[in-house]
Amino acid sequence: MTIRFELLATAGAARRGRLHTDRGTVETPAFMPVGTAGTVKGLAPEEVRATGAEMVLANAFHLWVRPGDELVQRLGGLHAFMGWSGPILTDSGGYQVFSLKAEAKVTEEGVTFRTPFDGQYRTLTPEGSLAIQEALGVDVAMAFDECLEWPATRERTIESTARTTRWLLRGLAARKEPRRTALFGIVQGGFHDDLRVAHARELRALDLDGYAIGGLSVGEPPDELFRMVALTTPVLPSDRIRYLMGVGYPHDLVEAVVRGVDLFDCVLPTRSARFGTLFTSLGKVAIKHARYREDGAPLDPACSCYTCRGFSRAYLRHLFVSNEALSPRLLTLHNLTFYEGLMARIRGAIEQGAEALERVREEARLSVLPLDDGDP
Amino acid sequence: MTIRFELLATAGAARRGRLHTDRGTVETPAFMPVGTAGTVKGLAPEEVRATGAEMVLANAFHLWVRPGDELVQRLGGLHAFMGWSGPILTDSGGYQVFSLKAEAKVTEEGVTFRTPFDGQYRTLTPEGSLAIQEALGVDVAMAFDECLEWPATRERTIESTARTTRWLLRGLAARKEPRRTALFGIVQGGFHDDLRVAHARELRALDLDGYAIGGLSVGEPPDELFRMVALTTPVLPSDRIRYLMGVGYPHDLVEAVVRGVDLFDCVLPTRSARFGTLFTSLGKVAIKHARYREDGAPLDPACSCYTCRGFSRAYLRHLFVSNEALSPRLLTLHNLTFYEGLMARIRGAIEQGAEALERVREEARLSVLPLDDGDP
Numbered sequence: 001m002t003i004r005f006e007l008l009a010t011a012g013a014a015r016r017g018r019l020h021t022d023r024g025t026v027e028t029p030a031f032m033p034v035g036t037a038g039t040v041k042g043l044a045p046e047e048v049r050a051t052g053a054e055m056v057l058a059n060a061f062h063l064w065v066r067p068g069d070e071l072v073q074r075l076g077g078l079h080a081f082m083g084w085s086g087p088i089l090t091d092s093g094g095y096q097v098f099s100l101k102a103e104a105k106v107t108e109e110g111v112t113f114r115t116p117f118d119g120q121y122r123t124l125t126p127e128g129s130l131a132i133q134e135a136l137g138v139d140v141a142m143a144f145d146e147c148l149e150w151p152a153t154r155e156r157t158i159e160s161t162a163r164t165t166r167w168l169l170r171g172l173a174a175r176k177e178p179r180r181t182a183l184f185g186i187v188q189g190g191f192h193d194d195l196r197v198a199h200a201r202e203l204r205a206l207d208l209d210g211y212a213i214g215g216l217s218v219g220e221p222p223d224e225l226f227r228m229v230a231l232t233t234p235v236l237p238s239d240r241i242r243y244l245m246g247v248g249y250p251h252d253l254v255e256a257v258v259r260g261v262d263l264f265d266c267v268l269p270t271r272s273a274r275f276g277t278l279f280t281s282l283g284k285v286a287i288k289h290a291r292y293r294e295d296g297a298p299l300d301p302a303c304s305c306y307t308c309r310g311f312s313r314a315y316l317r318h319l320f321v322s323n324e325a326l327s328p329r330l331l332t333l334h335n336l337t338f339y340e341g342l343m344a345r346i347r348g349a350i351e352q353g354a355e356a357l358e359r360v361r362e363e364a365r366l367s368v369l370p371l372d373d374g375d376p
Numbered sequence: 377m378t379i380r381f382e383l384l385a386t387a388g389a390a391r392r393g394r395l396h397t398d399r400g401t402v403e404t405p406a407f408m409p410v411g412t413a414g415t416v417k418g419l420a421p422e423e424v425r426a427t428g429a430e431m432v433l434a435n436a437f438h439l440w441v442r443p444g445d446e447l448v449q450r451l452g453g454l455h456a457f458m459g460w461s462g463p464i465l466t467d468s469g470g471y472q473v474f475s476l477k478a479e480a481k482v483t484e485e486g487v488t489f490r491t492p493f494d495g496q497y498r499t500l501t502p503e504g505s506l507a508i509q510e511a512l513g514v515d516v517a518m519a520f521d522e523c524l525e526w527p528a529t530r531e532r533t534i535e536s537t538a539r540t541t542r543w544l545l546r547g548l549a550a551r552k553e554p555r556r557t558a559l560f561g562i563v564q565g566g567f568h569d570d571l572r573v574a575h576a577r578e579l580r581a582l583d584l585d586g587y588a589i590g591g592l593s594v595g596e597p598p599d600e601l602f603r604m605v606a607l608t609t610p611v612l613p614s615d616r617i618r619y620l621m622g623v624g625y626p627h628d629l630v631e632a633v634v635r636g637v638d639l640f641d642c643v644l645p646t647r648s649a650r651f652g653t654l655f656t657s658l659g660k661v662a663i664k665h666a667r668y669r670e671d672g673a674p675l676d677p678a679c680s681c682y683t684c685r686g687f688s689r690a691y692l693r694h695l696f697v698s699n700e701a702l703s704p705r706l707l708t709l710h711n712l713t714f715y716e717g718l719m720a721r722i723r724g725a726i727e728q729g730a731e732a733l734e735r736v737r738e739e740a741r742l743s744v745l746p747l748d749d750g751d752p
Contacts, residue, residue, distance in 0.1 A: 037694070037698050037700060038691075038694065039700050039701075039702045041700065041702070042701035042702055042705070043702070044682070044702065044705075044706075045686075066694070066697070066698060067669070067690070067693075067694045071669070071670055071690070074670060075670065075672050075688060075690055075691075076672070081688070081690070081691050081694075082691065083686045083687055083691075293443070293447070294447055294450060294451065296451050296452070306420070310420075310421075310459045311459055312451060312457070314443070314447070315414075315451075315458065318413070318414065318442070318443045318457075319413075319415060321442070322413050322442060324413060324417065325415075325417050325418035325701065325705065326417070326418055326419070326420065328701055329418065329420075329701065329705070330420075
């Protein structure tokens with residue numbers, strides 16, 4: 001096995017663990033910053049590391065289209081290319097196909113679609129997606145799956161989930177030897193309880209390197225998401241990492257952790273930062289708000305990131321309204337530091353027990369309550 | 377006197393010196409990165425310092441309009457606001473008025489114009505410009521002058537230059553006591569040799585903190601610019617710093633140094649970087665060029681900046697063509713490091729003598745010759 005998950009402690013369903021990889025250890029529960037095109041937007045790799053992040057996510061689909069996985073491979077792999085020496089996980093492209101749905105045609109073979117960048121028709125298959133991820137040389141590849149829309153009929157869900165399983169088996173069969181890249185399967189099954197549990201059982205039987213919970217956060221009510229997570233995690237093997245894809249707000253992370261999730265990624269902290277929305281220990285800040293115009297205080301007095309150490313809210317607001325390049329960078333640095341700090345507190349709380357975890361839950365809820373009345 | 381210029385060595389007309397300020401010493405000849413709105417676009421202050429820069433330029437006009445000089449003052453001054461502890465020089469707004477010419481009306485009192493950001497009519501006077509710069513708390517203020525267009529008639533040049541002198545006298549009379557901000561005068565006189573020399577003599581008699589050479593790089597042939605510089609510097613006092621505003625390419629800096637200039641600012645290294653044009657020891661690089669697609673070499677093998685230490689041309693090209701925020705940042709870091717490195721070599725060469733300076737002149741000429749056939 002190319003990676004190994006070690007379970008250190010639990011508090012209820014919450015798990016404190018460690019993901020061991022050839023490129024270093026990731027303390028879990030962990031949050032992976034998103035670096036779609038081989039860069040966490042605006043940040044240098046050393047800054048990403050300074051936020052506390054130990055593992056990042058990149059996107060196989062995007063890197064395949066531009067600059068090309070083979071080019072990256074010839075240049076020594078994605079780690080060298082982007083200057084990140086820690087573990088990297090790549091999205092398989094399944095979700096991108098979902099978001100391009102109108103332009104994509106799904107067959108048993110794979111998905112054919114028109115690429116947004118160059119308008120060319122391309123086909124992505126389970127074998128192709130895995131080969132791309134192996135060529136990139138990442139530590140964890142995601143299986144190529146079909147991400148279902150919400151709502152989907154029982155019939156459509158059965159058909160799609162069965163195809164996702166067949167695609168996973170094709171991916172497993174296509175793995176290059178010796179195995180340098182771990183492969184995570186993705187539990188689908190839509191929002192039909194029995195189908196989701198059944199799919200988790202099927203995947204469990206395959207003894208995979210890790211398990212993702214997919215097909216969530218696609219427009220369903222938030223309660224449904226957590227209900228699906230709570231249904232799925234008990235079925236998964238306790239000695240494998242569990243990854244909830246594309247979630248979410250600070251409080252969502254805690255809600256998922258208390259339901260047994262170990263690993264996260266989401267564009268929220270980075271994208272929100274670019275739009276001037278910051279998560280802080282005092283609440284959610286819309287930095288363009290007039291109340292920060294002469295505010296000499298740091299963005300978050302409880303934060304020790306470079307942004308909060310060196311600059312006032314007034315200066316950050318000035319950079320934001322002036323559309324200065326330093327703005328998204330300083331704000332992204334803060335939001336990621338906030339997320340990674342939250343994960344560290346979650347990890348500490350699990351070691352201390354359920355009560356401590358409840359306090360972090362409250363803290364996370366507070367961080368998304370508006371501190372002002374403005375939302376960009 | 378709030379600043380003091382120390383002359384250490386000469387090689388022909390070239391001068392090796394030191395500008396002593398309350399906020400640190402600047403080794404000259406020196407290049408100031410441009411931080412118009414209180415930020416060198418995309419770079420953190422510590423990175424600006426790491427390029428070798430000891431002094432930066434900001435723009436009184438821009439900061440007056442947004443976020444307002446009084447706001448900056450209430451927040452502890454520009455140094456604290458932008459997180460730059462070294463010396464800062466501000467442009468008076470004279471050049472911005474020049475570039476807004478169509479929208480500006482010049483009277484003896486000052487200039488009334490429509491502000492680009494908010495469309496409001498505002499009036500800038502010599503006293504007002506100085507008060508703004510003093511409120512910002514900068515180390516060096518520039519006198520408010522009229523920057524003449526090229527070509528300008530003798531009559532118009534006489535009239536305008538006389539007004540610039542009257543404005544300078546009004547600025548000198550309006551200085552706040554105790555003096556914390558040095559005030560540089562700006563030699564105008566257009567491209568009429570006798571008028572320029574006469575204006576330099578007039579300003580010399582005023583015993584100013586420093587002398588800028590203005591009204592150049594406004595569309596005239598390059599030879600004319602250097603002819604004016606060579607005419608002006610011998611007239612200026614040898615114990616005061618000489619600042620050539622808004623110039624230029626690497627070889628322009630050397631050409632001006634050998635004609636006796638000590639201080640520079642220019643948007644070229646930062647703006648060019650954002651457009652993907654890089655100055656290197658091997659020549660000028662247009663990073664979007666296809667020849668760099670799989671180029672695993674650093675941008676400039678002779679450069680030790682963060683960009684050249686950590687990333688390949690292929691990755692920098694990928695970031696540039698993908699319009700990623702890390703691109704302007706890494707490229708700006710390189711170009712500024714190149715400029716500051718060039719200034720360091722110029723300083724070393726002056727100490728060694730004319731021959732060494734000639735070698736740096738050749739090096740600077742090489743850095744702007746295209747390494748590829750593409751220019752973005």
